[in-house]
Amino acid sequence: MSNREYPDAPRVAAGGVVLHKDKVLLVLRGQPPALGQWAIPGGKVELGETLTAAVEREVLEETGLRVRAGEVVFSFDAIHRDAAGRVQYHYVILDLLAIAEDPGQPLRPADDVRDARWFTLTEVNNPTLPISETTRSLLNSMMKDAHD
Numbered sequence: 001m002s003n004r005e006y007p008d009a010p011r012v013a014a015g016g017v018v019l020h021k022d023k024v025l026l027v028l029r030g031q032p033p034a035l036g037q038w039a040i041p042g043g044k045v046e047l048g049e050t051l052t053a054a055v056e057r058e059v060l061e062e063t064g065l066r067v068r069a070g071e072v073v074f075s076f077d078a079i080h081r082d083a084a085g086r087v088q089y090h091y092v093i094l095d096l097l098a099i100a101e102d103p104g105q106p107l108r109p110a111d112d113v114r115d116a117r118w119f120t121l122t123e124v125n126n127p128t129l130p131i132s133e134t135t136r137s138l139l140n141s142m143m144k145d146a147h148d
Helices: 049-063 133-147
Strands: 010-019 023-029 043-044 067-081 087-100 113-120
Touching: 010 049, 010 067, 023 049, 023 133, 043 049, 049 067, 049 087, 049 113, 067 113, 067 133
Parallel strands: 010 087
Antiparallel strands: 010 023, 010 043, 023 113, 067 087
16 A cells, blocks of 8 residues: 555645646546546645645656646545545645646656646547546636636
């Protein structure tokens, strides 16, 4: 068992909502609890690390893209229970808006992700895309606001 599983308290995680033109940056998770799902890049906040520093580090680690993280745009609980009903994972996730320093550079998926890509809103809303409804809803709101 990893120290992420069956925690004694919720863990804090931060994600970077990176928008560029009409696209959003997503990563394909290679580890539980979101294994096989497209998600906002991000991860655990380290002890002594700020939310912005965590987003900038995690996006760089997972995609090879340098970003500048800004304000919190969304927060939610991600609680996953095992078959017996015990809390297997519990994250309090804060998503921050982030700006890519060089959005045209090739993405380099690494760390705990299988892939990294830019998606349009139409692609995000494709019902066959494995993405959480929480993420889909957030991106619909963020990307529509960006076009208004």
